[in-house]
Amino acid sequence: TRECLLTNAHAHTNISQAARQKNSDTFSCGLYTWRWKCSSAVTPRITSHYTICPRDKDPRWEGVEMERFADEADVVIVGGGPAGLSAAIRLKQLANEQEKELRVCLVEKASQIGAHTLSGACLEPSALNELFSDWKERGAPLNTPVTEDVFSLLTKKYRIPVPMLPGLPMNNHGNYIVRLGHFVRWLGEQAEELGVEIYPGYAAAEVLFHEDGSVKGIATNDVGIAKDGSPKDVFERGMELHAKVTLFGEGCHGHLAKQLYRQFNLRENCEPQTYAIGLKEVWLIDEKKWRPGRVEHSVGWPLNRNTYGGSFLYHLNEGEPLVALGVVVGLDYTNPYLSPFREFQRWKHHPFIAKTLEGGNRIAYGARALNEGGYQCLPKVTFPGGMLIGCSPGFMNVPKIKGTHTAMKSGMLAAEAIFPKVTAKDLASETAGLHVPEYEDNLKKSWIWKELYSVRNIRPSFHSYFGLYGGMVYTGVFYWILRGKEPWTLKHAGLDSAQLRPAKECTAIEYPKPDGKLSFDLLSSVALSGTNHEGDQPPHLTLKDDSVPVANNLAIYDGPEQRFCPAGVYEYVPLETGEGMRLQINAQNCVHCKTCDIKDPSQNINWVVPEGSGGPAYNGM
Amino acid sequence: MSRVLVGVKRVIDYAVKIRVKPDHSGVVTDGVKHSMNPFCEIAVEEAVKLKEKKFIKEVVAVSCGPTQVTETIRTALAMGCDRGIHVEVSGKDYEAMGPLQISKIFAALAKKEEASLVILGKQAIDDDCNQTGQMTAALLDWPQGTFASEVTIDGEKVKVVREIDGGLETIKISMPAVLTADLRLNTPRYATLPNIMKAKKKKIANMKPADLGVDEPPTRLAGVKVETVDDLVAKLKANGTI
Numbered sequence: 001t002r003e004c005l006l007t008n009a010h011a012h013t014n015i016s017q018a019a020r021q022k023n024s025d026t027f028s029c030g031l032y033t034w035r036w037k038c039s040s041a042v043t044p045r046i047t048s049h050y051t052i053c054p055r056d057k058d059p060r061w062e063g064v065e066m067e068r069f070a071d072e073a074d075v076v077i078v079g080g081g082p083a084g085l086s087a088a089i090r091l092k093q094l095a096n097e098q099e100k101e102l103r104v105c106l107v108e109k110a111s112q113i114g115a116h117t118l119s120g121a122c123l124e125p126s127a128l129n130e131l132f133s134d135w136k137e138r139g140a141p142l143n144t145p146v147t148e149d150v151f152s153l154l155t156k157k158y159r160i161p162v163p164m165l166p167g168l169p170m171n172n173h174g175n176y177i178v179r180l181g182h183f184v185r186w187l188g189e190q191a192e193e194l195g196v197e198i199y200p201g202y203a204a205a206e207v208l209f210h211e212d213g214s215v216k217g218i219a220t221n222d223v224g225i226a227k228d229g230s231p232k233d234v235f236e237r238g239m240e241l242h243a244k245v246t247l248f249g250e251g252c253h254g255h256l257a258k259q260l261y262r263q264f265n266l267r268e269n270c271e272p273q274t275y276a277i278g279l280k281e282v283w284l285i286d287e288k289k290w291r292p293g294r295v296e297h298s299v300g301w302p303l304n305r306n307t308y309g310g311s312f313l314y315h316l317n318e319g320e321p322l323v324a325l326g327v328v329v330g331l332d333y334t335n336p337y338l339s340p341f342r343e344f345q346r347w348k349h350h351p352f353i354a355k356t357l358e359g360g361n362r363i364a365y366g367a368r369a370l371n372e373g374g375y376q377c378l379p380k381v382t383f384p385g386g387m388l389i390g391c392s393p394g395f396m397n398v399p400k401i402k403g404t405h406t407a408m409k410s411g412m413l414a415a416e417a418i419f420p421k422v423t424a425k426d427l428a429s430e431t432a433g434l435h436v437p438e439y440e441d442n443l444k445k446s447w448i449w450k451e452l453y454s455v456r457n458i459r460p461s462f463h464s465y466f467g468l469y470g471g472m473v474y475t476g477v478f479y480w481i482l483r484g485k486e487p488w489t490l491k492h493a494g495l496d497s498a499q500l501r502p503a504k505e506c507t508a509i510e511y512p513k514p515d516g517k518l519s520f521d522l523l524s525s526v527a528l529s530g531t532n533h534e535g536d537q538p539p540h541l542t543l544k545d546d547s548v549p550v551a552n553n554l555a556i557y558d559g560p561e562q563r564f565c566p567a568g569v570y571e572y573v574p575l576e577t578g579e580g581m582r583l584q585i586n587a588q589n590c591v592h593c594k595t596c597d598i599k600d601p602s603q604n605i606n607w608v609v610p611e612g613s614g615g616p617a618y619n620g621m
Numbered sequence: 622m623s624r625v626l627v628g629v630k631r632v633i634d635y636a637v638k639i640r641v642k643p644d645h646s647g648v649v650t651d652g653v654k655h656s657m658n659p660f661c662e663i664a665v666e667e668a669v670k671l672k673e674k675k676f677i678k679e680v681v682a683v684s685c686g687p688t689q690v691t692e693t694i695r696t697a698l699a700m701g702c703d704r705g706i707h708v709e710v711s712g713k714d715y716e717a718m719g720p721l722q723i724s725k726i727f728a729a730l731a732k733k734e735e736a737s738l739v740i741l742g743k744q745a746i747d748d749d750c751n752q753t754g755q756m757t758a759a760l761l762d763w764p765q766g767t768f769a770s771e772v773t774i775d776g777e778k779v780k781v782v783r784e785i786d787g788g789l790e791t792i793k794i795s796m797p798a799v800l801t802a803d804l805r806l807n808t809p810r811y812a813t814l815p816n817i818m819k820a821k822k823k824k825i826a827n828m829k830p831a832d833l834g835v836d837e838p839p840t841r842l843a844g845v846k847v848e849t850v851d852d853l854v855a856k857l858k859a860n861g862t863i
Contacts (some may be wrong), residue, residue, distance in 0.1 A: 071815070071818070111634075111654055112654060181652070182652060199814060202814045220814050223811040223813065232808075234810050234811060236810075236811055238814070239814040239815050320643060363640055527638060528638055530634070530636055530637040530638060531636070532634075532635075617634060617636065617654035619651075619652040619654070620652055
C-alpha cells in the first residue's frame with residue numbers, strides 16, 4: 001500500500017525510537033523482517049548490503065567474529081590514480097631527500113594499478129615535469145606529441161571547421177596524447193621503486209574516526225558476504241589502516257568523499273558539483289587512415305544545443321594504428337529518454353568520424369563520470385585527519401577537458417604540506433588525526449587555482465537559451481580576449497539529479513539500431529570492458545529505499561537509469577507475478593563510472609565499493 | 622616431514638576478452654589483467670586445508686614464467702603457503718613452453734624437495750591442456766588422482782573421489798602421489814590484505830630450468846597430413862612410434 005511505502009521510507013527514524021521502548025531483541029529481528037515483509041507485498045527486496053541493512057541486529061551475523069586486524073602507517077592514500085600516486089611519490093621523494101623514515105600505504109580497488117583508469121587523454125606535462133624532470137629517461141609512456149589540432153561543429157551530415165587559435169583553452173600545442181591507464185601504471189612502478197607500499201585489489205570501504213571526530217584511517221572491504229547479506233564460510237573482515245593523515249583520491253564522485261562532505265560539512269560554501277559522463281572506445285584502424293598525433297574535437301550533432309557535450313578522437317603513436325575516441329555528455333541534461341551510450345554509438349556514423357573508423361576494429365570500451373563544476377564547485381579540501389585530492393574535489397579544467405595535470409599537482413601540493421607536519425618531532429596537533437590546512441592555502445597560491453579561476457565562466461555560459469552557441473560565443477569573446485578576468489562569476493544550474501523533466505513532458509529519442517561495424521549494442525560493449533565481480537555478494541548499487549525506483553523513477557521519469565548507465569546494470573523487468581515492473585540490478589556489469597549515483601532523480605542510489613579487484617579490466621584506457 | 626608442492630599458473634583473467642596480436646604470433650598479454658588460474662586456486666586451498674588439518678607440515682607454491690609470476694606466488698603465500706619457488710622462464714622460451722617441460726620441472730622439484738604430494742589444478746584456462754598433472758605423475762612414476770572432488774588422507778594412502786564422465790569414481794592411491802583439483806573440491810579462501818602483507822616476508826626462491834636439469838623446449842616441428850588410416854599407420858611404423 002502507499003502508506004506502507006511512505007512509512008517504509010521513514011522506517012529507520014521512527015522505529016528506532018520505538019525500539020528503545022520495546023524489547024530490543026524481538027523488535028530488532030522484527031525490524032529486519034517487517035521491512036522485508038512490507039516491501040515484498042509491493043516491491044521485491046533488492047538491497048542487502050550492510051550499509052543499508054545493518055548487521056548488528058541481524059540474527060544471521062550473531063556470533064560472527066567482527067574484530068579487524070589493524071596496522072599503522074604515517075600516511076594512507078585511498079586511490080591509485082594520478083593524484084594518489086603523485087602524492088605518494090612526492091612524499092617519498094621528500095623523505096629520501098631529507099633522509100627521514102616515512103611509511104606510505106596506498107590502497108586501490110582495481111586488481112592492478114591502471115585497470116580502473118579511463119580518460120581521453122591529452123596530457124599537459126606541466127605537473128609531470130615538476131614531479132620527474134627526467135620522465136623521458138625513466139620511460140614515461142608519453143609517446144605521442146600532438147601534431148594537429150582540429151575542432152569541428154557537426155551537423156547531421158556536415159562539418160563546420162572552427163579555427164583552433166592559440167590561446168583558446170582547447171589548443172593542445174605542447175601536449176601529449178597518452179593512454180592514461182599505462183601512464184598511471186608507470187607512475188605506480190615509480191612509486192614502488194621509491195618505497196611506497198601499494199596494495200591493488202583492496203578497496204577502502206569505510207572511513208575510521210577517532211573519538212574526537214578526526215579521521216583515523218580507513219578499513220578495507222569485508223570479503224565473503226553472500227548475495228542475501230549473510231556470511232559465507234570464507235567470510236573475513238577487512239583490515240584497518242590507521243594513519244596520521246589520510247588522503248582521499250577516489251576520483252570523480254568518490255563514495256567515501258560523499259560521506260566526508262556530510263561529516264565535515266565541506267560543501268557549505270560552494271555550489272553542488274556538476275558532472276558529465278565520458279564514454280570511450282579504442283579502435284585499431286586501417287593504417288592508411290592513421291595520422292599519429294592528430295587531435296580532433298567536435299561539438300554539435302548528435303546532441304542538441306541545450307545538451308552540453310562533445311566528442312574527441314585522438315590518433316596514438318605507439319606502433320599500432322590506434323585511435324582513442326569518445327563522447328562526453330553533460331549530466332545536467334533534461335530529457336530522461338536520452339541515452340549517452342546510444343548518442344556515442346550514433347555519433348560514430350557521422351561521415352567525418354566514420355571515414356576514420358571504416359575498416360577498423362574496436363578493441364576496448366569503457367565509461368566514467370567526470371567533473372564539470374570547476375572553480376565554483378570546489379569544496380573545502382582539508383579536515384582533521386585527512387584531505388581530498390585530485391578529481392575527487394574536482395580540479396578539472398573543463399573547456400580544456402584536462403584534469404590529470406591539476407590532479408597530479410594537487411597530490412604533490414598535499415604531499416608537500418603534509419611532509420613537515422608528519423615528520424615533525426612533536427606532532428603538535430589539536431586533534432588525534434592531523435589537520436593540515438596549509439594544503440588548501442598552497443592550492444590557492446598555485447597555478448591550479450589561477451587556471452580554474454580563468455575558465456570558471458565557460459561551462460556555466462552554456463546555460464542560456466542559446467545553449468551551445470551562447471557558450472561558444474562567450475568563450476570566443478570573454479575567454480580568448482579577457483582570459484577570465486571578467487569580474488563576474490556565473491552560476492551552474494544546480495544538482496544534476498534535479499534537472500530531469502518528467503517523461504511525459506519530453507519526446508522519446510529514436511536511436512538507430514547498431515550496425516555491428518561502426519556502432520554496437522550495449523552488452524557486447526560491456527564485455528569488452530572486461531568488467532566482472534564476484535557474483536555471490538550483495539549488490540554494491542545500494543538503494544536507500546527499494547520501492548522508490550518503480551514508484552518514482554519509472555513512474556515519473558520512465559526509468560532513466562536504464563539509459564544513462566553505460567553498462568546495462570539497471571533493467572526494469574515485468575514482475576513474475578503478473579502486473580507491474582520491478583528493478584533488476586545486474587551489479588556484475590558495473591564499470592564503476594558513478595553516473596547512477598550522480599544522475600538518479602530520486603538520489604536513492606548509493607554506490608558503495610564492491611569486493612576489491614572487481615570492476616573493469618581496462619588496459620591503457 | 623610431509624611436504625606438498627602446489628603448482629600455480631598466472632593466466633589472463635577469465636573475464637577479459639582475448640585479442641590476437643596483429644601479426645598473429647600470439648595473444649596480447651601486455652597490460653592485460655592476469656590472475657591465478659582458478660583451478661590452481663582450488664589446489665592451493667586444498668593444500669592449505671591439509672596443512673591446517675595437520676596432515677602435512679609445509680606447503681611450497683611453485684610457478685614457472687617471467688618476473689610477473691611472483692605476484693601469483695605471493696597470492697598463494699597469502700592464502701597460506703609457507704614458501705615459494707619461482708622457476709624463471711621468459712620471452713620466447715616462455716611462449717614455447719608447454720605441459721611437457723613444466724612436468725619435467727615439477728618432477729625434478731618434487732624429487733629435490735622430497736614432496737609427498739604434488740597438487741595441481743586440473744587444467745589451465747588459457748590452453749585447457751589438462752596434461753601437466755598426468756605427465757608429472759608419469760615422469761615420477763607416482764600414482765595420480767586427477768579431477769579430484771574430494772581428497773582424504775588415510776595414513777600412507779590418499780582416498781580420492783574423481784569426477785569422471787560416468788559419475789564419481791573413488792580410488793585409493795599410495796603416497797607420494799600427484800593430485801589435480803577439479804571445481805568442486807573446495808571454495809578457495811580470499812587472500813586478505815593482512816595476509817598479503819605477511820606474505821611479503823615469506824621467501825620465494827629463484828631458479829632456472831637448467832638448475833633442475835631441464836632443457837629448453839624443443840622447436841615445434843610441422844605436422845603432416847595423411848589421406849587414409851593406412852597411411853597414418855604406415856607413417857607411425859616408419860618413424861618407430863609403433
